[in-house]
Amino acid sequence: MDGQENNAAIEVGHCSQCGRPPVWQVASALLCVDSFHKFEVARTLDFRIAAIGMNYAAAEMDRLAPFGGMSPRIQVPEIPRGATILNNIKVDNSVVGAINTGNVESIDFNISYLKKAGGDEVSAALVELTEAIASAKDIDDSQKRSLIDQVEFVSEQAVKGAEGRRPGMISAALSALDSTAKATASLSAIWNSIHPILRHFFGMS
Known part of the structure; x- marks a missing residue:
């Protein structure tokens, strides 16, 4: 399973980050709700940086070669929401x-x-x-x-x-x-x- 993420009910063990009851598994690590949210935020931040960079590169190519239409852009995702x-x-x-x-x-x-x-x-x-x-x-x-x-x-x-x-x-x-x-x-x-x-x-x- 890519990323080894599993949202099946986890009945035993503790969150590998804080010891609270886990609800998700990423690879071999059990994560509670808060720790999984932080994991998703970190992963999304990495993708956001890459997407923004690729959109910038596409904009630069369009500026240097202003013909043939606009290059496609990647939708930059919002940060996953949890309790503020x-x-x-x-x-x-x-x-x-x-x-x-x-x-x-x-x-x-x-x-x-x-x-x-x-x-x-x-x-x-x-x-x-x-x-x-x-x-x-x-x-x-x-x-x-x-x-x-x-x-x-x-x-x-x-x-x-x-x-x-x-x-x-x-x-x-x-x-x-x-x-x-x-x-x-x-x-x-x-x-x-x-x-x-x-x-x-x-x-x-």
Whole structure:
């Protein structure tokens, strides 16, 4: 069985990650609901990064050879939803409906990884930026979701090794954030302090 995933009832054993009752098996590992959700999120994040990269490559080919129609694009999947658990980012309940909580969960997950890896400065910058966007009163919901999407991509690239990153796409994401943030009163000052941190982290300074 590819991936050895099994959703049949598991009557014995414990989750290999936390010891709670398991409900799923991946290869030889038994997983509880929460651990399986984290596994699915991690797998989806890998696919999202690959899909975004392939879509970017297709767009570049279309730009260089603007004839013959548009190259097909891969649909980028949403992050699997579970209970919203944020360990680093604080988002007021009043703005939850204005943002994609799945994207915020993904950013929060990546921030936890960065902290464990010693990236305290960049993780703090991503926390501050995400919270500022979520609470901003002078941008509409569509702009918030677009900005959060860019921050999510930046956080995904931050947890990858330098050899796995996509500098052109990172630069494009930072430019998109820069354009909107500088024109938004509530984000301008915060962005001016965060932007150099992100550029330095990615070796762009």
